[in-house]
Amino acid sequence: MKLYDLEASGNCYKVRLFASLANIPLEVMAVDFVSGAHKKPPLSDLNPLGQVPVLQDGSHVVRDSQAILVYLAGSHGGLAWWPAHAQGQADIVQWLSFAANEIEHSLCAARLVKKFGQPLDKSAALAKSTVVLSLLDKHLECNDWLAMSRPTIADCAVYPYVVLAPEGGVDLTPYTHVVRWVKRMEGLPGYLPKP
């Protein structure tokens, strides 16, 4: 399987992290982001949204980091990471939506402004980051993992932009339960350090 990848992208890191944890071999294809290769054919034919990561497994193509996690876990990762029953899947999808929406427009956006100079609303991103981290901290006060009392693709979807948050000017130290969860993630067999 080929992963079209950008090393610095937290969304790509979600996929590389999970593949490493679940021991799934991927052929990582570095995308020339500076020249805009992700917005031109052949990559824009694979993903009309012009984003990475994109996974290509034979003739099957999956865009969107959350969908790629579901695909890899469901087809290669085993039931530990993405169960077959509706209750567990829904518990996880709550956090996949949280990663796609709340985290994208808070921790991820703050990093895009500070590290990559993107013209986004920095103060709004920082304010939302406080809300997001407070919600996560409260959840992790009573839970070791985000869903199902064990590591799942929910943790792989949420962890990257949390651990990269300091690059956006967000301090994690007040969120003690988040910090402990970060350490638990780092202790998992096959853990892949952040880019």
Added chain:
Amino acid sequence: MKLYDLEASGNCYKVRLFASLANIPLEVMAVDFVSGAHKKPPLSDLNPLGQVPVLQDGSHVVRDSQAILVYLAGSHGGLAWWPAHAQGQADIVQWLSFAANEIEHSLCAARLVKKFGQPLDKSAALAKSTVVLSLLDKHLECNDWLAMSRPTIADCAVYPYVVLAPEGGVDLTPYTHVVRWVKRMEGLPGYLPKP
């Protein structure tokens, strides 16, 4: 099952629409949004994000409209709407992320500004709406449905804010393939009209 609901919310409409299409009975509990009931106990205990919809099925609680679709389809809706295999699930999750992120910050945001006076960036929301509808239109040029060549929860997640887009000042008529898909949705047995 109880659905904590706001009639005017597109996110709640996703759930009511799917429940109607899949013939799943729900006890709809109207939330007093004006008085902020969604941000206070007991509802904020069910969903710390302070949002509706929330589904309560006995002792099990699901927040986030996309996750509720997965839960209802997986537990009550049958494999037609949410298949058991990774390829189909990933195809659908691509569109669940699109609904949670791209649509939320375009069509949904434009409607929140125009219809409900929320202080969001209207011009950014309208610009993103054009991108989102163009992407959808291109996809629907070659596909009758968003995923798996048949109606799935992907359509139920994306359709509501598309059909409500005119309430945000967005004209759908240039997007002829989107308009045809809207008509296909409206022709499904059990279709529930927009709020």
